[in-house]
Amino acid sequence: MLNPVALIRSASSRSSSSRFLRNASSSRDEEYESSSNFSEESCMLSGSHQSTLDRLLAWEKKLYNEVRAGERVRIAYEKKCKQLRHQDVRGEDPSSVDKTRSAIKDLHTQVKVSIHSIEAVSKRIETLRDEELQPQLLELVQGLTRMWRVMAECHELQKRTLDEAKLLLAGTPSKLSRMKNQTIMSPSEPHQLARSAANLESELRNWRACFESWITSQRSYVHALTSWLLRCVRSTPDISRLPLSPYRSTRAPPIFKICIQWSRFLDNICEVPVLEGLDFFAAGVGSLYVQQLKEDSQMVRSKRFRGGLPMESSGNMEVVEVGELQEEMMTVEKMADVAIRVLCAGMSVAVRSLAEFAIGSAEGYAELVKQYSLGETG
Secondary structure, eight states: OOOHHHHHHHHHHHHHHHHHHHHHHHHHHHHHHHSOSOOGGGTOTTOOHHHHHHHHHHHHHHHHHHHHHHHHHHHHHHHHHHHHHHHHHHTOOHHHHHHHHHHHHHHHHHHHHHHHHHHHHHHHHHHHIIIIIHHHHHHHHHHHHHHHHHHHHHHHHHHHHHHHHHHHHHHOTTHHHHTTTTOOOOTTHHHHHHHHHHHHHHHHHHHHHHHHHHHHHHHHHHHHHHHHHHHHHOOSSOGGGSTTSTTTTTTSOHHHHHHHHHHHHHHHOOOHHHHHHHHHHHHHHHHHHHHHHHHHHHHHHHHHHHHTSOGGGHHHHHHHHHHHHHHHHHHHHHHHHHHHHHHHHHHHHHHHHHHHHHHHHHHHHHHHHHHHHHHHHO
């Protein structure tokens, strides 16, 4: 006789994936609702990734509900079987026994229908996974490979340009001093420079936060996909039966290999040097703002001091004012010199770390594509 209890129990192990997918996707729902009218269909040749995830979630919910309904029927079936055994032992009235047998037969039919429904939904999920989700993930990985390759080239070019700029500055230390007789800075210009430094520091802090959030989101997304895939097959504690194990690596669908290796790659790559480089750049720009505020405060105190001197000493006063004015002009020139060097040093550190990260990312994603291609040909 068909063992419906065992089949229901084996299918119920898959139903946990629906709860996981629902929880993993709940954080994305608000982002979907607040997103613009951007059409993903125009970007991915393999179809809308969001639509595929939405349909997977809907089918996983249906699977979860089917398994719960099947579990209730299974429990009722087991109770009736137990009741029938007790009736046989006690030798109860044949009519009662026949009634129980009829109920068991009906429940057995319901269990078979439930199992058929669970298998059909499971098959639909596997079809979506292998025919839609897998090509989309491969296309996404290929796109990230191209993106990071271009980013690496751009950051390398920026790094070379900054290195040349630093050499140029080191070879012309007197350029600013020659500009002293040609350019006079207006009183409002230092304040504008201070505001510009503050705005630049704010943008750099925001850049740093966005970069960290972007990498963290990618890592969380791939972890969620990988965990969901493993929940779909982890019906036994035997590790040799897991995807990419030595005994099943050739039989596992390619999507398992992509996601597991992608997850490992994102775990191994380190974005900390980039974050520290951006922090260093922002801190240097912030120090310019603080220094300019200090210079402004000293200038205000100096003007108040000169304004309080007696008019009789106008001859000496003129000498003092000219000397202090020259000193203030030197301070402005020195600040400009320091600002240029701070910007070059900060950009150099930030761009160098970004270039190294982009090169590592491009190589890592290229290796993912290569491994997938080898798996397809093998």
